[in-house]
Amino acid sequence: xxxxxxxxxxxxxxxxxxxxxxxxxxxxxxxxxxxxxxxxxxxxxxxxxxxxxxxxxxxxxxxxxxxxxxxxxxxxxxxxxxxxxxxxxxxxxxxxxxxxxxxxxxxxxxxxxxxxxxxxxxxxxxxxxxxxxxxxxxxxxxxxxxxxxxxxxxxxx
Numbered sequence: 594x595x596x597x598x599x600x601x602x603x604x605x606x607x608x609x610x611x612x613x614x615x616x617x618x619x620x621x622x623x624x625x626x627x628x629x630x631x632x633x634x635x636x637x638x639x640x641x642x643x644x645x646x647x648x649x650x651x652x653x654x655x656x657x658x659x660x661x662x663x664x665x666x667x668x669x670x671x672x673x674x675x676x677x678x679x680x681x682x683x684x685x686x687x688x689x690x691x692x693x694x695x696x697x698x699x700x701x702x703x704x705x706x707x708x709x710x711x712x713x714x715x716x717x718x719x720x721x722x723x724x725x726x727x728x729x730x731x732x733x734x735x736x737x738x739x740x741x742x743x744x745x746x747x748x749x750x
Contacts, residue, residue: 614661615678674737676735
């Protein structure tokens, strides 16, 4: 399977989810894994929303390497996406991502409210407490590793 076809498989998988965990590391080899909102997958880049501006943000500023790991529970096929991460916090691209983020927030909020009403599940006031300040992480998929249930790895660069 080519890297592009594999990326399309991963893209479909990611588009069905809201959050993904991103692993980063500082130069002293202290790892950090934190959940981020998936904004979109475009070409070979994954765009994520960072609300916290904590260790992930700091790590990427000093060491732009990132890794994402996910598994399809139906097929038990896992994927690891590795590549450089860039922080987008201003400019034209930022303004465009802010617009997309606001639209996604509305869809996400509406879905959660409807699901909450259907299941009688309360979500608290999450929908009204989104932080004002966000940055976007742009992770370029340089390497994609497919992990099949037997433990065999297929690397695509």
